Amino acid sequence: MPSGVDVKGPKPTRADFATDQTVRWCPGCGDYSILAQVQKVMPNLGVARENIVFVSGIGCSSRFPYYMNTYGFHSIHGRAPTIATGIKVSRPELSVWVVTGDGDGLSIGGNHLIHAMRRNLDIKILLFNNRIYGLTKGQYSPTSEFGKKTKSSPFGTAEQPINPLGVALASECTFVARSVDIDTQHLSSIIERAARHRGTAFIEIYQNCNIFNDGAFEDFVAREVRTDRMIQIEHGKPLVFGKERRKGIRLRGFHPEVVTIGESGVSESDLLVHDETPQEPALAYLLSRMSYPEYPVPVGVFYRADRPRYEEIVEQQSIQATARFGAGSIERLLDSGETYKVT
Template identity: 55%
Template sequence: MTTELGMPTVLSGLAGVPHLGPDDAKQTRKDFTAGAEVRWCPGCGDYAILAAVQGFMPELGIKRENVVCVSGIGCSSRFPYYLDTYGLHSIHGRAPAIATGLVTARPDLNVWVVTGDGDALSIGGNHLIHALRRNVNLTILLFNNRIYGLTKGQYSPTSEPGKITKSTPVGSVDTPFNPISLALGAEATFVARTLDSDRKHLTSVLRQAVEHRGSALVEIYQNCPIFNDGAFDVLKDRDEAQARLIRLEHGEPIRFGVDGARGVVRAADGTLQVVDVASVSEEALLVHDAQNPNPATQFALSRLDEETLSHVPLGVFRKVSRPTYDDLVRAQVSGAQEANNGPATDDDLAALLAGRDTWTVAD
């Protein structure tokens, strides 16, 4: 059952955000680079992500003063300090909650949440799934390095089972979260994965995410050179990557590997399987449908991923249109004001205070 909410269904994530006019100076990467000295460790994957964001922000053509970056706590959450926009470095795990209030109050802002695997999936897990289900107009960058960095090396909710860390000297016994599966389970409207070292792919995915109206979750595999170095090396080695990375394209049959020799098919039991294309007909290959409102197949794709990174789907898993929480909330407020023939007046307030039953005491 659906209710006609009277909302335009396909709007850009940037609708309502003031754009640069013809007389405004063209923005460059430098405009988005804050003066603060960047203090991530040498070799940290965060540098590449920051460079990609600073590089493509000017292309959006929106006013820099209408961009806000909200973060929680962790290495990734220092991100706002390095972006010369408005920035709010908040508390552990709560960035999606704070951003929800900000976006709801201010439709003219382009709001980003920058978070990590500990921040978003452990202490802030509740806020993340609720922001996603509400479809708040936010772009959420989840830097996943599978470790706690800022607290110096404890296992995280995405660390692989058996992981030896400072807090798990004989191995982690936790079953990890798959962030993509989690987001799809929460019925996020935009879910994607990319890689810190692949600038072109990263930029392309981020651009789609920011232009999506609603909660866009982008998981970025990101290397921590100090506490979990090389976690994604197999995805960065040319030959290894070719055998493992499944680049998803909406409307295309899912093929990967050397000369596209490998592919994904739906097995008789409904699950997805990786096969040699030669062993099946090309028609049997699964065609990726990111726009299917039912997330079941997108979820099945996310389950191809394993801790060993043997098959890693990359790209946009899901991109569907659904009215956003903040648009709907604002529509109710503006609807009430329209029904009132404008914002409430002093007389409206006096009538509210008086209610229905009053009595008068004379002098």
């Protein structure tokens, strides 16, 4: 069960999670769709609004908390995971969400993101990846393609982009997923799974910035090509894609290859079967690096694991110490150490 569960009272609706604030994203921005899916999922979780906190940093995506009728904290650039950590450790019963972007989470706040994930706090991190800086009007981001021409790179960038899922996996994150803003059904199902995961859940959401990086993902997310150029990975199922469901991914050594079922003797049993919960996240890493046009772009849950949560361990230590030494009091505290009396 997700944190902050409260089954009392009438079930809230999607509208209960909307605020009276005017949403100020640019018309056509992918953020609208993500907001809608989060508001749609919330009533399903059985968590009272007052027990939910949305925390964000700085950037377009970070305006998100203003539009959620829950508790919200719009903090400073890159630091949302730190604020969320303090909330979760001091109030483990709350449902804590972090909304961040590719610049906020992977550039200025990269350090906090990796450490929050390795601690496995029970927080949910939504990283909106639009591969550009939107709020500052169009500079390249750490996920921008190599050589991309932007306002701050008129001759093309000289930087290799970072792989967000690879960062999450290397940080020992226990729930690593990807979805797309416009695939609303897939997105809402992944958000709901993340909410129900116990531990840090990280979702990279491909999000279109129609002003500064329009069509960044169009080559593979466009409705008419999506089935051929993307692949939905599902636990225990072979990696099959394409309109006809005839294409698949086969593993040759450490190298994934695209094959067609029925051609050159390939049958479905030759295909790679997805496993979300392997001993080691090597497969998830391999999948996270598959990119268009060489491969279909995978979405879904890449990896998950069950590990103790940081805030629970901390809480447990307090309980054990109290059982062993008795609860502290002012008198005991002040008189600890070597005392002596002067008369």
